Amino acid sequence: MKILEKAIEILKENYICDSCVGRQFAELLSGLTNKERGKIVRHYIAFLIDSGEKIAVDSSNFYGMKFRNVKIRPKKPEKCKICKNFFFERINGLAKLVAEKLSGYEFDSFLIGTIVSSDLIRGEEKVWSEAGIEFVEPIKNEINRELGKRVEKITCKSFGLKSPDITAIVNLETNHIQLQIRSLYIYGKYQKLVRGIPQTKWICKACGGKGCIACEGEGKLYKTSVQEIMEKPLIKTVKARRSKFHGAGREDVDARCLGKRPFVIELVNPRKRKINLKKIQAWINKSKKIKVYGLKIAQKRAIQELKFSHYDKTYLAQVTFAKKIDKKKLKLLKTLRGVTIKQKTPMRVVRRRSNRVRKRKVNKISAKLIGEKKIQLKIQGEAGLYIKELIVGDEGRTEPNIAGILDNKVKSIKLDVIKIHVS
């Protein structure tokens, strides 16, 4: 269909506004808005009519134009058949609503998404079926863009970046605006200075967090955690709904982590984004239980990088045995240096993980007698080495193991991660 035929087809039966006419030619010429394109097309047809050509279009499409040569009195148009006058009656009000909704949040960039109402889609599809879809742009795209431009003007924030701080989804059927807020990600390293607290909040399985007899009404199994100590000032400052914690591995609840472990804490639905992390770091570090270092704003991909990072670790373990330690056998521990340990999935986690054999190396090991039945071990292990099982043997599931070499039974272990070898 030629351009002119197409234009006549569009204007044939009903009044169609400039934006909706122009959108049918959106892929022709850049540097014009659809409104401008529509105006050009309308005027061109009006020229033809004024020159005496007989063109069958709805005259209300030329309301307000002054013809010199032909006697036409265009009647006042009804609403645009496609957009129902969206682009000049509704859009500004809607832009204001979006801006108002955004005003409760601190952000630099935003994006608009629209759920187009069914009557708009019907109007658009009718024109497409009659005039074809060559050169067209969907109405949704234009609404997103035009709404975005207006909101940009009101808020002075930038519209249309790749990962915007906020995406506003506007439902044109219900006028409801839903905001999708990008999480705020903060990277840092932490030390856990005490035993007995987990890395993340440990929700009570029996009640799912509501509080029950098993958890003494707390909804969780431990009073606090690394995550909870950290999130407190953060959630308060950025007014987030909650936090998610992503660590580069985790130490056991009863182990300290004196080495600095990388983490990302994700703050969900933050109202503020510009925060003084030095101040927050100082606030967190008033805690006697944990310390944090080098807090900085990160991107979401930092979480993936943590998950894929595997760091060797050095542990310090005070191990108490059942009987007196044989010094000759103690010397044999050195032979574990450079040895690959075969570990069936530990009994304590076998219910959660599949049962397989893991092979990890002991890079370095040294042992010191600190009591008749007590030694101090310093072990540097490859990432993923189950350290407790290496010491205890896990009923033969880990071979070789330290209890086996010493021919002695482990009574207790006090474990510290003293270095995480972040290369």
Ligand SMILES: [Zn+2]
């Ligand atoms: Zn329209």
Ligand SMILES: [Zn+2]
């Ligand atoms: Zn419970």
